[in-house]
Amino acid sequence: MKISTKEMKKTNILAPFQIQIDFAAVEPLGTTWNHSRLPGIHWRLYHNDAPGAFLIYPDGRRIELLPDALYLLLPNNRLSSENTGPAKQLFLHFSIHGCFENPEESLSVIPLNRNLRMQVGRLRKRLEQENASPLTQLHALQLVLQLLIALHERLHLEPIDSRISRVCEAMKNDPARNWSNADGAEMCGLAVNAFIRKFRMETGMPPYRYLTCLRYSIAANLLESSSMGLKEICGKIGIKDPFHFSREFKRIYERPPSVHRKRRYIQTTDLRQTPEEESGNPPTPR
Numbered sequence: 001m002k003i004s005t006k007e008m009k010k011t012n013i014l015a016p017f018q019i020q021i022d023f024a025a026v027e028p029l030g031t032t033w034n035h036s037r038l039p040g041i042h043w044r045l046y047h048n049d050a051p052g053a054f055l056i057y058p059d060g061r062r063i064e065l066l067p068d069a070l071y072l073l074l075p076n077n078r079l080s081s082e083n084t085g086p087a088k089q090l091f092l093h094f095s096i097h098g099c100f101e102n103p104e105e106s107l108s109v110i111p112l113n114r115n116l117r118m119q120v121g122r123l124r125k126r127l128e129q130e131n132a133s134p135l136t137q138l139h140a141l142q143l144v145l146q147l148l149i150a151l152h153e154r155l156h157l158e159p160i161d162s163r164i165s166r167v168c169e170a171m172k173n174d175p176a177r178n179w180s181n182a183d184g185a186e187m188c189g190l191a192v193n194a195f196i197r198k199f200r201m202e203t204g205m206p207p208y209r210y211l212t213c214l215r216y217s218i219a220a221n222l223l224e225s226s227s228m229g230l231k232e233i234c235g236k237i238g239i240k241d242p243f244h245f246s247r248e249f250k251r252i253y254e255r256p257p258s259v260h261r262k263r264r265y266i267q268t269t270d271l272r273q274t275p276e277e278e279s280g281n282p283p284t285p286r
Contacts, residue, residue, distance in 0.1 A: 123140060170187065
């Protein structure tokens with residue numbers, strides 16, 4: 001049966017589903033990984049080259065991040081982290097738009113087979129030696145896609161309700177707006193309480209918390225890709241107090257904004273040097 005171009009556009013199943021690599025790096029953990037919470041709307045993929053780092057459940061259970069496995073941490077989790085060893089961590093932060101995650105699944109542990117070990121080793125080498133080139137980003141995306149395909153039944157990835165998706169997209173396009181639950185309810189054609197329940201069911205969190213996480217995700221991208229100051233970034237995302245922004249950013253991204261910008265700049269540019277590189281001094285670690 002021949003399918004016309006017009007029909008193909010109407011049935012493009014890939015359009016609402018997007019995966020974005022937000023951050024990728026290889027860094028020593030040190031004491032900076034001792035946090036009370038690992039929040040956010042992005043997914044986190046970890047591989048440590050040595051033992052000694054732990055993810056901790058609210059009930060006290062501890063999962064050690066060992067070199068023979070990958071650890072996929074879902075958004076909206078309640079886990080905290082602690083490091084007591086010399087591990088150097090490969091970590092990917094990525095976002096998925098167009099589907100929602102089962103909030104009951106906080107962590108997936110994926111043993112390294114031969115193929116995954118080779119992919120992880122290749123990605124580590126590229127991040128450490130060749131910066132975040134387009135090819136490096138493709139390697140990161142390849143690893144993420146392979147894991148999501150292997151785990152899709154366990155993770156219960158499903159299409160998000162189109163009404164909620166529209167609200168999420170509107171928030172993303174205008175994060176500085178003073179969004180209210182009434183605004184979202186009007187966009188969805190729902191009563192306010194029904195909208196809040198539906199939003200939480202689809203995204204795993206209430207609208208305001210989702211908006212807050214989204215704002216900091218956008219801020220992280222602006223720090224990485226622009227020369228905007230904190231005041232200007234805060235204005236872009238609708239946060240009035242730069243000091244509050246800095247505290248929250250460090251809580252979410254495990255580093256202050258200045259360090260996040262410095263590390264990302266080093267990784268994404270091949271043509272220019274930072275002052276540390278020009279002087280021969282190593283960059284500030286995470």
